[in-house]
Amino acid sequence: xxxxxxxxxxxxxxxxxxxxxxxxxxxxxxxxxxxxxxxxxxxxxxxxxxxxxxxxxxxxxxxxxxxxxxxxxxxxxxxxxxxxxxxxxxxxxxxxxxxxxxxxxxxxxxxxxxxxxxxxxxxxxxxxxxxxxxxxxxxxxxxxxxxxxxxxxxxxxxxxxxxxxxxxxxxxxxxxxxxxxxxxxxxxxxxxxxxxxxxxxxxxxxxxxxxxxxxxxxxxxxxxxxxxxx
Amino acid sequence: xxxxxxxxxxxxxxxxxxxxxxxxxxxxxxxxxxxxxxxxxxxxxxxxxxxxxxxxxxxxxxxxxxxxxxxxxxxxxxxxxxxxxxxxxxxxxxxxxxxxxxxxxxxxxxxxxxxxxxxxxxxxxxxxxxxxxxxxxxxxxxxxxxxxxxxxxxxxxxxxxxxxxxxxxxxxxxxxxxxxxxxxxxxxxxxxxxxxxxxxxxxxxxxxxxxxxxxxxxxxxxxxxxxxxxxxxxxxxxxxxxxxxxxxxxxxxxxxxxxxxxxxxxxxxxxxxxxxxxxxxxxxxxxxxx
Numbered sequence: 001x002x003x004x005x006x007x008x009x010x011x012x013x014x015x016x017x018x019x020x021x022x023x024x025x026x027x028x029x030x031x032x033x034x035x036x037x038x039x040x041x042x043x044x045x046x047x048x049x050x051x052x053x054x055x056x057x058x059x060x061x062x063x064x065x066x067x068x069x070x071x072x073x074x075x076x077x078x079x080x081x082x083x084x085x086x087x088x089x090x091x092x093x094x095x096x097x098x099x100x101x102x103x104x105x106x107x108x109x110x111x112x113x114x115x116x117x118x119x120x121x122x123x124x125x126x127x128x129x130x131x132x133x134x135x136x137x138x139x140x141x142x143x144x145x146x147x148x149x150x151x152x153x154x155x156x157x158x159x160x161x162x163x164x165x166x167x168x169x170x171x172x173x174x175x176x177x178x179x180x181x182x183x184x185x186x187x188x189x190x191x192x193x194x195x196x197x198x199x200x201x202x203x204x205x206x207x208x209x210x211x212x213x214x215x216x217x218x219x220x221x222x223x224x225x226x227x228x229x230x
Numbered sequence: 231x232x233x234x235x236x237x238x239x240x241x242x243x244x245x246x247x248x249x250x251x252x253x254x255x256x257x258x259x260x261x262x263x264x265x266x267x268x269x270x271x272x273x274x275x276x277x278x279x280x281x282x283x284x285x286x287x288x289x290x291x292x293x294x295x296x297x298x299x300x301x302x303x304x305x306x307x308x309x310x311x312x313x314x315x316x317x318x319x320x321x322x323x324x325x326x327x328x329x330x331x332x333x334x335x336x337x338x339x340x341x342x343x344x345x346x347x348x349x350x351x352x353x354x355x356x357x358x359x360x361x362x363x364x365x366x367x368x369x370x371x372x373x374x375x376x377x378x379x380x381x382x383x384x385x386x387x388x389x390x391x392x393x394x395x396x397x398x399x400x401x402x403x404x405x406x407x408x409x410x411x412x413x414x415x416x417x418x419x420x421x422x423x424x425x426x427x428x429x430x431x432x433x434x435x436x437x438x439x440x441x442x443x444x445x446x447x448x449x450x451x452x453x454x455x456x457x458x459x460x461x462x463x464x465x466x467x468x469x470x471x472x473x474x475x476x477x478x479x480x481x482x483x484x485x486x487x488x489x490x491x492x493x494x495x496x497x498x499x500x501x502x503x504x505x506x507x508x509x510x511x512x513x514x515x516x517x518x519x520x
Contacts, residue, residue, distance in 0.1 A: 002262040005254035009247035023254050030261070038261045045267040052276040066277050067292055113277055115287035116296045118515060120347065164300050166509045167445040168351045189447035191347045193298045193513045195286035228293035229282060 001037045003030045062109065069109050072224030085144050085209035085216040099161055099208040102146065105223050106206030111196050113229040119148060119205045120191035123221040127171030127184040127213050144169040144209065144216035148192040151204030161208045165190050171213050233268045234260045294516040295336055299328040301350055301465060301510030310355075311368065311467040313503040317403040317491035319394055323466035326350070326370065326507055330514050335379060335459040341519040342454040346372060346387075348465055349447040350510030352417050355502055366420045366492060368469035368505045369393060372413035372450050374460060381462040387413045388452055393468060393491060397481050405474065405490030415448035416489075417505060419470055443508075453519070463514050467507065470499055 006026050007019040030038075054065035062071030075081045083103045090098050105121065127144055148165040151158065167188040190207070205225055209216070236256050239249065260269075283289040288296060302308035314321040338344075350370065371392075373384040386392045389412030394404045471489040478484060492499045 002259075003254075003257045005251075005258065008251050008254075011247055013247065015245065015250070027254070027257055030257075034265065037263060038265050040264050040266040046270070046275060047267065049272050050267060050270050050275045052273045066275070066280070068287070113282055113287060114285060116293055118296065118513070164509065164511045165349070166351060167349065167447075168443045168509075170444055186444060187447075188445045189347075189449075190349055190445075191511070191513060193296050193515075195288075195296070197285055228287045228296070229277060230280060230287065230289045230291040230293065 001035050003027060003038075060107070062107070064110070064112070066229070068115065068229045069112075069227040070225065071107065071109075072222060073104065073107065074222035075104075075218075075220045078220070083218045083221065085146075085211040085218070087211050087213060090210045091212070099147070099149075099210045101149065101159065102207040102209045102218070105221065106204055107223060107225050108202055108204050109225060109227060111198075111200045111203055111227060113199060115196050116228045117194050117196060117205070118191065118226045118228075119193075119224070120189070121146075121148075121207055121221065121223040122187065122189045124219045125169050125186050125188060126180050126217045126219060127169060127186075127211075128180050128215055128217070143171065144211040144213060146188060146190060147208045148190055149206055149208040150192075150194070151206075153200065153202050153204075159204075159206075159208065162192055165192050169216060171216070290518065292518055294342065294518060295332070296513070296515050297330045297332075298511060298513040299330045301326050301328065301348065301512055302508040308508040309467075309506070311469065311505040311507065313470045313494075313499060313501075314468060314491055315494040315501075317493035317496075318399075318401065320404050320468065320491040323371075323392075323468035326465040326467055326510070329381065329462050329464035330512060331381060331462045332460055333379065335461045336516065338454045338458050338460050338516070339518075340454055340456055343517045343519055344450075344452045344454065344460075345515040345517070346413070346450045346463060346512065347447075347514075348372070348415070348449070348510065348512040349445060350465075350507050351443045352446050353443040353506045353508075354417070354419050355504035355506060356419065364420070364472045364492070364496065365418070366470040366472055366499065366503075367489065368417040368419060368467060369411075369471055369489065370415045370417070370446065370448070370465055370467045370507075371411075372448075373464050373466055375462040375464075376458050376460055379461055384462065384464060384466075387450060387463075390414055390450070393471065393489065397488060397490060402481065403474075403490040403492070405471070405488040408487045408489060411489070413448070413450035415446050416471075417446050419503065419505070443506075460516075463512070465510075465512060467505060469505065470496075470503060472496070 006022045052066050054063055056063050061073060062069060081104060085102060090100050146167045147161045149159050149161045167190045169186045169188060171184045234256050236253060281289060287293060309326050311324040371390050372387050374387050375381045375384045377383040391406030391410035393406045396407045397405045470492045472492050474488045474490050476486045494500060
């Protein structure tokens with residue numbers, strides 16, 4: 001619907017400042033609340049020059065755009081940013097404390113609108129046999145598991161590990177002298193989707209891990225997040 | 231033309247009602263179904279100007295849908311795939327619940343992009359009492375239903391074969407051309423390796439303890455070519471399959487690689503041969519291209 005001035009003057013009318021201001025205010029209000037009927041819809045007219053430019057954070061490699069946020073991290077060249085899980089840093093005093101965040105695999109994003117989020121990761125992992133012996137009770141071979149986890153700062157729930165995203169990585173049988181390239185090298189891919197019904201800042205997404213072996217060496221890895229506002 | 235152009239009021243001249251009214255009627259004229267890019271400044275459109283979804287950001291502008299389903303359950307043994315004792319035709323594949331369902335269907339428009347991801351933990355059940363001569367694999371593949379909300383007519387997604395149609399005929403093990411495996415993940419049951427001693431030998435991907443469960447993952451991307459309605463997506467599994475190169479063209483075209491169903495007369499294949507699937511997840515993202 002087109003803009004309609006509140007006041008239309010006729011001969012003999014008194015020119016009041018309030019009438020002029022009402023009309024000008026009407027223009028301002030109209031321009032901020034455009035209705036569908038006022039738009040030219042026969043052909044698309046919005047192009048990228050009309051859309052607010054996004055921001056890029058080179059340190060975290062995150063793009064924040066009108067349409068959403070996306071970015072990620074990877075291990076770079078061979079052995080440049082490898083990470084690991086081990087029974088030495090994941091086996092602690094109680095079962096609930098065995099999972100820890102896998103170093104270098106977490107991303108922090110701001111959810112500026114209600115959004116749908118897609119997080120995914122890939123990793124190449126090598127698990128060596130346990131030369132030190134002393135496997136935990138019930139374990140017949142080294143075993144490493146990875147999960148998606150979220151740190152919801154609004155809910156204040158801390159790091160929540162999502163059990164349905166488990167990625168198991170076996171290793172060679174305990175004490176077996178095999179080739180790690182043959183018997184202990186695996187690829188994993190995991191992902192998680194969620195809908196955020198609140199606007200939040202500083203939401204953390206990452207990978208948690210648990211390992212019963214001496215070492216699960218994550219040779220190469222990558223994590224990414226896609227946030228959709230539209 | 232939607233751009234508004236009018237002159238300033240002239241000082242020291244009488245203010246006529248028509249002159250003053252024109253300042254606002256110009257706006258009325260320009261906004262009569264005619265606002266376009268000329269009226270919007272560079273970078274003038276930000277999120278507040280857009281019709282966002284109040285719940286989850288799935289506004290249909292870029293993201294149309296994002297749904298997930300758990301595959302299997304949290305414990306082992308949730309879904310067991312047993313090997314097909316017949317290879318021509320093979321047994322129907324095993325459904326790996328749960329499915330992703332679009333209750334009333336989602337209308338896909340040509341150009342829409344479907345992204346499906348899946349991950350599962352699997353364990354091979356194996357009994358060794360027959361000499362092995364072939365590598366054997368399980369296949370886990372994606373199906374969709376584009377027929378009705380009943381979701382009773384699942385078929386393979388475009389680019390994915392059903393391991394049954396590409397090779398037909400009496401006595402011929404069914405299979406799929408490996409070029410028709412875009413929506414598929416493979417899990418080794420037996421694999422041929424070079425042992426540390428240097429001799430060629432056969433080993434199997436054993437899982438005798440339940441501790442060697444490993445992750446298997448896959449994805450399928452597809453740009454919709456014709457308008458259709460999608461009602462569901464699901465994963466199925468079957469096997470055992472062995473690789474075969476048709477060097478002579480006996481199955482159609484020479485030098486085509488297939489994965490074909492083995493049967494219980496295939497050396498090395500005997501009951502029980504199973505794949506247990508648990509702790510899995512599947513997600514489907516549908517996006518607009520333009």
